[in-house]
Amino acid sequence: xxxxxxxxxxxxxxxxxxxxxxxxxxxxxxxxxxxxxxxxxxxxxxxxxxxxxxxxxxxxxxxxxxxxxxxxxxxxxxxxxxxxxxxxxxxxxxxxxxxxxxxxxxxxxxxxxxx
Numbered sequence: 001x002x003x004x005x006x007x008x009x010x011x012x013x014x015x016x017x018x019x020x021x022x023x024x025x026x027x028x029x030x031x032x033x034x035x036x037x038x039x040x041x042x043x044x045x046x047x048x049x050x051x052x053x054x055x056x057x058x059x060x061x062x063x064x065x066x067x068x069x070x071x072x073x074x075x076x077x078x079x080x081x082x083x084x085x086x087x088x089x090x091x092x093x094x095x096x097x098x099x100x101x102x103x104x105x106x107x108x109x110x111x112x113x114x115x
Contacts, residue, residue: 008090010042013095015053025056029057047069067080
């Protein structure tokens with residue numbers, strides 16, 4: 001497939017560490033690699049405590065931003081929205097056990113298109 005020209009960014013909201021494992025990160029890296037190869041910018045948003053994932057993401061030269069670990073999905077969503085404000089977001093990919101429909105609804109209510 002030919003690369004497309006885009007300034008659009010794909011956001012990955014994912015965590016991974018020794019307790020959670022790195023399967024979530026690895027799945028997202030596979031998808032990110034493919035999306036990057038066709039011209040998308042990639043941004044990973046991970047909660048503090050996921051620093052073990054940092055080396056894996058950095059090897060691919062993708063940007064990573066860490067947010068505060070929060071039990072409240074509203075806080076997690078707000079932190080993510082604050083980070084991506086102003087970006088031309090094509091897609092938000094969530095691979096996370098504790099992020100649920102409340103997080104998604106919070107993002108939708110704040111104008112992120114979610115598929």
